[in-house]
Amino acid sequence: MSIASVNYSSNGAVSPEPEFPSAQLSIRNVTKVFAGKRDIFSKLSGKTSRDFVAIEDISLDIEPNTFVSIIGPSGCGKSTLLNMVAGLSPVTRGEILLNGHPIQGPGPDRGMVFQNYALMPWMTVEENIRFAVETVFSQQSSKQLARTIKEQIQLVGLEGAEKKHPHELSGGMRQRVGIARALAINPQILLMDEPFGALDALTRGFLQSEVERSWEQQRKTVIMITHSIEEALLLSDRIVMMTRGPAARVDEILEVPFPRPRDRETIDQHPAYHDLKAEMEHHLFRETRAVEESRIQIK
Amino acid sequence: MAVSKPAINHQPKSIENGAPWLNENIKALGLFVISLILFLVFWEIGANLELFAKGMPTASKTLQELWWWTTHPFFDNGPNDLGIGWNLLISLRRVAIGYILASLIAVPLGILIGISPIAYKAFNPYVQLLKPVSPLAWLPLGLYIFRDSEKTGVFIILISSIWPTLINTAFGVANVNPEYLDVSKTLGASRLRTIFKVIIPAALPNIVSGLRISMGIAWLVIVAAEMLLGTGLGYFIWNEWNNLYIPNILVAIFIIGLVGLILDSLFAALEKFVAFGRKA
Numbered sequence: 001m002s003i004a005s006v007n008y009s010s011n012g013a014v015s016p017e018p019e020f021p022s023a024q025l026s027i028r029n030v031t032k033v034f035a036g037k038r039d040i041f042s043k044l045s046g047k048t049s050r051d052f053v054a055i056e057d058i059s060l061d062i063e064p065n066t067f068v069s070i071i072g073p074s075g076c077g078k079s080t081l082l083n084m085v086a087g088l089s090p091v092t093r094g095e096i097l098l099n100g101h102p103i104q105g106p107g108p109d110r111g112m113v114f115q116n117y118a119l120m121p122w123m124t125v126e127e128n129i130r131f132a133v134e135t136v137f138s139q140q141s142s143k144q145l146a147r148t149i150k151e152q153i154q155l156v157g158l159e160g161a162e163k164k165h166p167h168e169l170s171g172g173m174r175q176r177v178g179i180a181r182a183l184a185i186n187p188q189i190l191l192m193d194e195p196f197g198a199l200d201a202l203t204r205g206f207l208q209s210e211v212e213r214s215w216e217q218q219r220k221t222v223i224m225i226t227h228s229i230e231e232a233l234l235l236s237d238r239i240v241m242m243t244r245g246p247a248a249r250v251d252e253i254l255e256v257p258f259p260r261p262r263d264r265e266t267i268d269q270h271p272a273y274h275d276l277k278a279e280m281e282h283h284l285f286r287e288t289r290a291v292e293e294s295r296i297q298i299k
Numbered sequence: 300m301a302v303s304k305p306a307i308n309h310q311p312k313s314i315e316n317g318a319p320w321l322n323e324n325i326k327a328l329g330l331f332v333i334s335l336i337l338f339l340v341f342w343e344i345g346a347n348l349e350l351f352a353k354g355m356p357t358a359s360k361t362l363q364e365l366w367w368w369t370t371h372p373f374f375d376n377g378p379n380d381l382g383i384g385w386n387l388l389i390s391l392r393r394v395a396i397g398y399i400l401a402s403l404i405a406v407p408l409g410i411l412i413g414i415s416p417i418a419y420k421a422f423n424p425y426v427q428l429l430k431p432v433s434p435l436a437w438l439p440l441g442l443y444i445f446r447d448s449e450k451t452g453v454f455i456i457l458i459s460s461i462w463p464t465l466i467n468t469a470f471g472v473a474n475v476n477p478e479y480l481d482v483s484k485t486l487g488a489s490r491l492r493t494i495f496k497v498i499i500p501a502a503l504p505n506i507v508s509g510l511r512i513s514m515g516i517a518w519l520v521i522v523a524a525e526m527l528l529g530t531g532l533g534y535f536i537w538n539e540w541n542n543l544y545i546p547n548i549l550v551a552i553f554i555i556g557l558v559g560l561i562l563d564s565l566f567a568a569l570e571k572f573v574a575f576g577r578k579a
Contacts, residue, residue: 086485088481088484106481106484106485106486106487107487108486108487110485111485112481112482112485114481114482118476118478118479118481120479120482120500120501121575121576122500122575123500131486132486135483135492136486166575167576168576185486
């Protein structure tokens, strides 16, 4: 049985598929429409805009302890999808279930890692993590909190930088703080929005390996958005490829069969590596070219 | 992936080929000193030849007066013969009271307006309408309401220094990086915790630059207001004008500028302190 189900049925037709008790996160027929501006002020200023369908009828099931990557051409609504899972952006149609319960809004059961780190610049490394754990574990004693903070700082290898402010750190170190902050609240699911996108190639590779290593230990469910084929192949159990927007859909889901622990040096020796990579490249190339062509036509 | 890297690391250690001690700051200081000397010499000669206006004081006379006033700051021979130190303290006290009251109103009000996009749009017209009004336009109103020159002075400082802080605070609060708010939301932080732990610290650079502009305006306004009020540095200038003694007016102008510079530098340092690598 295929664990992930892709369901293209429209809202009207009830999907005959059974419930997936194994699914931790279940995205069901989700559509996202950004409402256009049609109020009187916009009309007077001639700035009306039409509704924009970012995502159309996406279904996806993610079971526990899997690392899922979402890849697609830019502007395809990957971040929108992740924001809906995070509860930061409401779902227009359909629903997202976490352990069988619909997601109503943001909550600490999902930890988020941001592309631009989103660290508070006025807080030190320690204070940034403290802000998260204090908010989530408000009933814990300060001793317990201090221990959690210390553990997280050790886990991402930031001992000695506790008292530094983000602007004194390199991009890679900042994202370690971002990851530590997301993990410190012990979420069920870790959501990462192009976590290594703003880093230089060497730092990116280093941090990917670190994430791979620490994922082996914790095996948290992860949803990661990425632009990098190699990154997706190194880290994921499953890769969701999305079509171009508007009205983006899931095009295909690839299973990544490589054994763990994985090593970035040797992973390409696996027999399936090059086929998977070629397939992803083909998909991304096709979608990106279509995006470019549609842009030319608009002009 | 061992690609040999060509040596392109020419560190621009010394672009200028001159002596290492001759850096930008030293050059700027040199230019400053030279231009100051030229200006004073031009002034001295011009005044002696009566190039500017009849009876214009010379640079040396003005500097003598400056020395005398700064070495005798605190004497009191009645309201029309008061040491410049006393006058300065009177002005500073008025500015402090009016400015602190204005800040105590503007910062919380700015935060409230900035948090709600509706309030931001709804109250913007008031602020934009009142902001460009010249502070002295409030003077008759203040005199009529308070019937007291001291209170009127404070009132004018308050009403004219409230706007920059209010606008900057509201702007800063309304434009907090949405990612910080997303972090706060994903953690499930309460509204109050978000406001005090995230929104206010994030808007602090804007708030402080608003306070800095307000301070500049308060110091600008007090001199003008005091010309009509009876004491303070503004009145000192007005009094010397009635005495027709120009050197003392120039001394007062210099001291007003110097105090303004010091106040501004204090706020510039505060701005730097709350920036944490951000550009304010």
